[in-house]
Amino acid sequence: MLLNYQLKQSSKHETAKKSEIIFIIHGLFGSLSNLSSLGKELQNDYDVILVDVRNHGQSARSTTMTYQEMAGDIFELADSLSIETFSILGHSMGGKIAMECALSQPHRINRLVVADIAPTSHVDRHSDVFSGLQAVRASDVKNRTEADKVLAGYVDTPEIRQFLLKSYQRGDNGFQFIYDVDNLYQNYSVIRDWPEQNSYYDKPTLFIKGELSDYIDEASQPAIIALFPKAKLKVINATGHWLHAEKPKTFNRLVNNFFAQ
Incomplete structure (x- = not known):
């Protein structure tokens, strides 16, 4: 690739x-x-x-x-x-x-x-992160501020949320993550x-x-x-x-x- x-x-x-x-x-x-x-x-x-x-x-x-x-x-x-x-x-x-x-x-x-x-x-350190990212995608948020409020329900540390949302960017179909949440989740056991x-x-x-x-x-x-x-x-x-x-x-x-x- x-x-x-x-x-x-x-x-x-x-x-x-x-x-x-x-x-x-x-x-x-x-x-x-x-x-x-x-x-x-x-x-x-x-x-x-x-x-x-x-x-x-x-x-x-x-x-x-x-x-x-x-x-x-x-x-x-x-x-x-x-x-x-x-x-x-x-x-x-x-x-x-x-x-x-x-x-x-x-x-x-x-x-x-x-x-x-x-x-x-x-060990698995990202179950809450994946749950939070999936919650953001499932919600009807219009910007990073709203996304941060959703993600805060899963990830306590503001600096980690800021990092995760740096890749939450506006595209042709609204805000989207520029990393593939689904493929990362499916491959997480291999990644760790x-x-x-x-x-x-x-x-x-x-x-x-x-x-x-x-x-x-x-x-x-x-x-x-x-x-x-x-x-x-x-x-x-x-x-x-x-x-x-x-x-x-x-x-x-x-x-x-x-x-x-």
Whole structure:
């Protein structure tokens, strides 16, 4: 599947030196705009490609969402742009896609950044979210303010509601989610799972964890070390799962320093 993407070209194209290319992959319920501030900052030194994962944003819809398929989407896009090797960063579900890319074709991935997710299966954390999104779709709301009131009956945290409703946009037939709620719901057990691996990625890797998040915990560290033996871990204090939105300056600095090494 050829994904929708946005290319931010580096100013280094004005020089003889070719820029490193970095793919950035958003998480569940997101879109390529979620990490655009990081993309803009990295653009000073690198070519940056932001993508909409299948069933998100302007990318095509699909009834299946295995990590092998979604990693294949990234490589298909790279091939279409004549990009042989690149670095990759992903948050949450996007982090799992990035890890699958590195493990399946390590010779094509130069560096890897994984934001607040581990290479393990995760428990169901989104039943209330899906119920809330379905309630919004079933209601006759005319704007995001009304949608927020409906969603508040299912999701307590205002910041999470704001994120979910960022993709609730006006279209030809009124307001609609630009992620496919039905396909995401049907594939949610696959999304929170992690496929069995028989390889490892032995290149520079950075995991960034939010201190208050438990998506990366002590129990997941053996899996990280086994699959990514050169991995380093950085923790952003007083931050949860949405670390790139909660502490963008710190997050962006860690990413920039890693790619500059």
